[in-house]
Amino acid sequence: MVAATLRLPEKAPKDIVLVYKYTGSTIPLETAKEMSLEIDGTKVDCPNSICKYLAGQAHHELLGSNKDEQAQVEEWLTYATSGLRTVAKKDVIAALEKKLDAHLSQNTFFVANRLTLVDLVIFGILHAYTKNMKVTACPNVMRWFDLIQNLVVREHKLTEDFSIVEMNLDDVPEPVIAAPAKKDDKKRGAATKEDAKAAPAKEAAKADVAAKGDKKDGKKKEKKEKKEKKPAAAPAPESDQPVVSRLDIRVGYIRNCRKHEGADSLYVEEIDLGDGEGVYRTIVSGLVRWYPLEEMQNRWVLCLTNLKPASMRGIKSEGMVLCATAPDGSKVELLAPVDTSKVKPGDRVFFEGMEGEPEKILPPKKKYWETVQPDFKTKDDCIACFGDKPFLIRTQSGETVQARAPTVQGGSIK
Numbered sequence: 191m192v193a194a195t196l197r198l199p200e201k202a203p204k205d206i207v208l209v210y211k212y213t214g215s216t217i218p219l220e221t222a223k224e225m226s227l228e229i230d231g232t233k234v235d236c237p238n239s240i241c242k243y244l245a246g247q248a249h250h251e252l253l254g255s256n257k258d259e260q261a262q263v264e265e266w267l268t269y270a271t272s273g274l275r276t277v278a279k280k281d282v283i284a285a286l287e288k289k290l291d292a293h294l295s296q297n298t299f300f301v302a303n304r305l306t307l308v309d310l311v312i313f314g315i316l317h318a319y320t321k322n323m324k325v326t327a328c329p330n331v332m333r334w335f336d337l338i339q340n341l342v343v344r345e346h347k348l349t350e351d352f353s354i355v356e357m358n359l360d361d362v363p364e365p366v367i368a369a370p371a372k373k374d375d376k377k378r379g380a381a382t383k384e385d386a387k388a389a390p391a392k393e394a395a396k397a398d399v400a401a402k403g404d405k406k407d408g409k410k411k412e413k414k415e416k417k418e419k420k421p422a423a424a425p426a427p428e429s430d431q432p433v434v435s436r437l438d439i440r441v442g443y444i445r446n447c448r449k450h451e452g453a454d455s456l457y458v459e460e461i462d463l464g465d466g467e468g469v470y471r472t473i474v475s476g477l478v479r480w481y482p483l484e485e486m487q488n489r490w491v492l493c494l495t496n497l498k499p500a501s502m503r504g505i506k507s508e509g510m511v512l513c514a515t516a517p518d519g520s521k522v523e524l525l526a527p528v529d530t531s532k533v534k535p536g537d538r539v540f541f542e543g544m545e546g547e548p549e550k551i552l553p554p555k556k557k558y559w560e561t562v563q564p565d566f567k568t569k570d571d572c573i574a575c576f577g578d579k580p581f582l583i584r585t586q587s588g589e590t591v592q593a594r595a596p597t598v599q600g601g602s603i604k
Contacts, residue, residue, distance in 0.1 A: 194229045197222035205314025209241045213249050238267045245307045250519040252307040256479045258455035262301045266308040274315045286328045294330035313338045320355045434562045435546030438496035439539035447486035452503040464536015473509045474502035480522040492525040514568045514595035515602050523595040532585050541579040566603035568595050
């Protein structure tokens with residue numbers, strides 16, 4: 191058995207504390223002047239190496255489920271050190287508002303479509319900068335931050351070490367749409383968003399011109415009163431529709447599958463989801479490690495179909511195939527209907543007593559998928575469930591069919 195001891199100073203790096211507590215590490219923790227992890231007499235003092243070792247003890251999925259994800263995790267961890275841990279405060283804020291916000295504008299998490307070590311590390315680092323994080327400057331970072339603090343901190347009862355940051359994501363400003371120019375506007379010039387800062391100077395210049403005109407003409411010009419802005423409409427109240435019913439999970443049939451030309455770990459599937467005769471959706475999946483290409487052809491699957499389309503290495507993916515992952519990360523298996531003879535592409539999944547109309551596109555800001563996904567599991571009989579409610583497929587005959595994984599028991603579904 192490997193002997194290991196983690197030594198941390200009293201004011202320990204927040205990211206390492208978060209990884210240690212989130213993973214439920216049993217490695218003995220001691221207080222010391224300097225940070226180090228001693229493994230069988232060998233000292234490790236690199237924060238990234240310590241975090242990876244902690245995650246690798248029991249949560250291998252945090253390091254990436256395939257080579258492509260693992261490479262992305264490494265890349266972001268390297269950036270966490272060079273771009274966040276070791277730079278001045280102003281550079282961290284600049285990174286928040288540019289690099290990180292731009293990346294998260296297209297991604298729910300930093301790597302893949304799930305929590306990884308990168309999210310834990312960056313969240314731990316940024317927790318000290320919450321006073322500098324403004325919704326108007328980095329809205330996508332704030333949405334991600336709120337997701338992680340609920341998914342990791344609140345759910346795992348870590349609020350004693352990481353206080354919950356209250357934020358109102360509804361304050362994200364809407365884009366300014368310029369009104370059509372009127373004839374009078376053309377004469378006096380309308381201020382736009384770009385020249386807003388120069389408006390006072392322009393107004394002063396106009397006043398000066400007007401004063402000179404008055405001397406020449408002997409006429410006084412009347413000032414036009416500014417129109418009062420109408421108050422913004424109150425947001426529509428959130429309905430009490432069950433969140434899980436907003437997901438559009440359908441039966442799909444893979445008509446064709448090929449390797450992604452730009453990523454060795456990805457497949458590109460053409461899937462019939464009942465959108466119309468001969469109409470197939472393109473979905474990109476990181477399943478190369480788990481399934482040979484021939485097993486991906488002509489097979490039944492379940493897909494989440496109303497995610498916002500996202501580019502995966504240059505190919506737009508229009509959904510996600512649902513898989514069950516073994517608790518130890520040793521297997522990933524596609525979900526499928528229990529009886530495929532009774533279903534057709536496009537048949538929808540529902541949960542008894544929790545029905546409702548699915549969203550056309552899941553709004554990323556609402557985090558519907560991230561809210562319910564932790565409760566998607568396979569039971570001991572491999573049947574797919576949401577909590578204690580099985581996935582039920584409503585067939586054309588009105589009969590219901592359940593869904594399952596081939597062999598994964600007690601696995602998460604994503």
